[in-house]
Amino acid sequence: MAPSATLPGLEPEYVEFHAGKGKLKRAVLKGDHKKATFASIPAVDFAQMWSDSLNDRKEVALHVGKAFREVGFLYAVNHGISEDIQARTFAVTKEFFELPLEEKMKIHLNKSPAIKGYEALLETRLDDTTRGDNKEAINFSDDPYDPDHGCPPDFDKSYYPPGPGPINQWPQKPSNFRSIMNEYRTAMSDFARRLVRIIALSLDLDETYFDYMLEFPMAGLRPLHYPPQEASTDVGIGAHNDYSWFTCVWQMTPTPALEVLNSNAEWISAPPIPNTLVVNIGDFLERATNDVFVSTVHRVVNKTGDERYSLAYFFTPSHNVMLETVPTCWSFDRPKRYEDVNAGKWQRERLYRARYKHPASIAAKQAGEI
Numbered sequence: 001m002a003p004s005a006t007l008p009g010l011e012p013e014y015v016e017f018h019a020g021k022g023k024l025k026r027a028v029l030k031g032d033h034k035k036a037t038f039a040s041i042p043a044v045d046f047a048q049m050w051s052d053s054l055n056d057r058k059e060v061a062l063h064v065g066k067a068f069r070e071v072g073f074l075y076a077v078n079h080g081i082s083e084d085i086q087a088r089t090f091a092v093t094k095e096f097f098e099l100p101l102e103e104k105m106k107i108h109l110n111k112s113p114a115i116k117g118y119e120a121l122l123e124t125r126l127d128d129t130t131r132g133d134n135k136e137a138i139n140f141s142d143d144p145y146d147p148d149h150g151c152p153p154d155f156d157k158s159y160y161p162p163g164p165g166p167i168n169q170w171p172q173k174p175s176n177f178r179s180i181m182n183e184y185r186t187a188m189s190d191f192a193r194r195l196v197r198i199i200a201l202s203l204d205l206d207e208t209y210f211d212y213m214l215e216f217p218m219a220g221l222r223p224l225h226y227p228p229q230e231a232s233t234d235v236g237i238g239a240h241n242d243y244s245w246f247t248c249v250w251q252m253t254p255t256p257a258l259e260v261l262n263s264n265a266e267w268i269s270a271p272p273i274p275n276t277l278v279v280n281i282g283d284f285l286e287r288a289t290n291d292v293f294v295s296t297v298h299r300v301v302n303k304t305g306d307e308r309y310s311l312a313y314f315f316t317p318s319h320n321v322m323l324e325t326v327p328t329c330w331s332f333d334r335p336k337r338y339e340d341v342n343a344g345k346w347q348r349e350r351l352y353r354a355r356y357k358h359p360a361s362i363a364a365k366q367a368g369e370i
């Protein structure tokens with residue numbers, strides 16, 4: 001969204017956020033200037049997503065489409081990820097983050113040409129009025145060389161650095177971390193592939209319209225740990241848009257901290273609801289839908305005094321597809337706003353810009369690639 005001009009009679013008050021091409025700001029609208037926008041995050045029941053009846057799936061799509069058009073966020077109820085997988089995933093996540101820093105730094109992402117691995121507290125700074133993002137994380141991606149990730153044997157792997165060889169850096173401790181994360185990843189991948197079909201229905205397309213993009217999607221997992229804030233000016237993650245197609249966040253602890261920005265630049269709380277996923281649209285799907293679906297700004301502010309853990313799953317199509325504007329999202333009255341784009345190129349540019357201090361990003365900048 002473009003920066004808003006100051007409106008007459010309004011204090012020039014803005015919320016700044018990190019978007020793909022840098023920093024943007026949104027005017028805080030008050031009184032008569034307020035727009036119709038959301039004040040809460042809708043919940044959608046996904047139980048019928050697995051139904052054999054197309055009508056049942058269309059019913060889910062109706063609610064999903066409304067939420068993605070109006071809010072860009074929803075709570076997915078009955079998402080199908082078992083409580084057993086959740087409990088084991090939470091246990092290994094907590095165990096990893098409780099290790100001494102020295103142990104965690106063994107898999108720091110600067111050691112990985114693919115920019116995967118551990119990032120420490122305050123290492124990123126999405127909001128430069130703060131001392132940094134008060135969170136630590138590990139970034140994993142779906143890896144065509146990982147036998148557990150199900151890549152088709154003849155898939156073009158040229159996109160994946162440094163080739164041939166594994167993309168991810170897995171911690172040695174806890175020893176069952178990798179197998180449990182991969183189990184969670186498989187469950188999320190099933191959910192995401194189904195959701196892609198629901199999204200097709202919600203855009204009045206044939207259910208299988210996007211299937212050609214799903215040969216080996218550029219999906220990734222990101223376990224996150226947010227310690228309690230030390231200063232009132234701290235943030236867990238500064239305001240930003242995601243660059244995925246969509247993101248599914250499991251808020252692992254009952255710590256309210258996630259906030260979503262509406263069109264009036266008010267922060268709307270998205271507190272954890274047990275057994276739900278928070279699903280939000282990223283910039284890439286906003287672009288593919290000609291802005292019909294909205295990629296909504298969000299941030300994490302952990303003021304509770306408690307530890308917070310979450311697990312984000314980012315979903316983006318296979319690297320080798322050209323993404324065109326979805327045919328039902330443009331017309332004579334709503335011309336195409338964006339060029340077609342190669343999915344891998346888009347993803348890599350955004351990753352390099354987000355990780356601008358990484359050696360691979362510096363090299364790409366020097367080579368004029370970004």
Ligand SMILES: O=C(O)CCC(=O)C(=O)O
Nearest residue numbers: 224242249258300310312
């Ligand atoms: O932890 C959360 O709830 C959100 C994380 C997030 O926004 C991100 O990793 O992009």
Ligand SMILES: [Fe+2]
Nearest residue numbers: 240241242298
């Ligand atoms: Fe995010």
